[in-house]
Amino acid sequence: MSPAPVHLIDLSGLEKSWVLDLFEEADRLRLVRGTRNAPRPFAGRTAALVFHKPSLRTRVSFTIGMHDLGGDVVELSIAEVSETGRESLPDVARSLSGMCGLIVVRTFAHRIVQTLAEHSSAPVINALTDFSHPCQVLADLYTLKRAGRDVDAINIAWIGDGNNVLHSWLQASHIFDFSLSIAVPDGFEPDGGLFIEAERHSKGGVRRVRDPREAVAGADVVYTDTWTSMGQEKDADWRRVMFAGMTVNESLMALAKPDALFMHCLPAHRGEEVTNEVIDGPQSIVVAQAENRLHLQKGLMVALMRATEVKKRTVRKSAPAPVVPAGA
Ligand code: CP
Ligand code: NVA
16 A cells, blocks of 8 residues: 555545545534534644636635634745746745645646655645646545445546546546546547556546547536636637537436536636536536535645654654764
């Protein structure tokens, strides 16, 4: 069994038992939220929140989550943290982790989060990069579990762009046994390496089909996301043309199982990837997905803090005794 992770950069390599424990921690914290029994393990500690892209759900859930756990947050932007800014990323990581109990980063290049994690003694959490969005998919899996679905036995259809959220779903397919059918237009496929690895390792099966109707047929979950992710705004018109026919509407939903759920990480572009009737309809669980970001990430922050403390104790125990200068 691999040691518990101290950072959350991606879902690759995570043990299923660790994720299930995380869901239990999220449940525990959710049930005592706002009561006298709510734990405050982050009292006296601060999380640095670095946002290079806009955010509603992620910013609010990490901020409220830290406050619930007794801690505080400090917000930083591209002016303080960047690859080409006023100081190196390793210096940023070392300085922040000396003062902060946690570093949460939403940025463009995945390597920024990786570099910060390499040089930080505090846990680093990927709050979305161009490559992946692991917190979203952990919270989505938790949402499905809360909705009474067995994530080892369901069929998930992904309709739309082969983007960061899909990448995290492909990584999650190594952990749980759901099947994943993706319908993405040519030229918008997910990362080839991730897809091949998922095809090879997923027990439930991962496949790409051309027709959204084929992906959705018999699905338990229909998931879509914006056709224009943050940073791609200048291509929005062209993307709308390329994704024509990929809208999740009522007639597409009708091909899924009668009790199928509709999921979207939000923000949604209503009338593009999804119609109002579907996103506001009885099968939609998008609001639960948003709320569960809070509970899941509180569990995540607690789990990473615990793993960091265990790691620090282990390092201290195995460190050689300090050399005392003669005559001291
Ligand atoms: N789903 C999600 O990450 O939302 P925000 O971009 O609003 O944080
Ligand atoms: N794919 C979207 C997800 C937003 C939460 C984006 O990167 O903008």
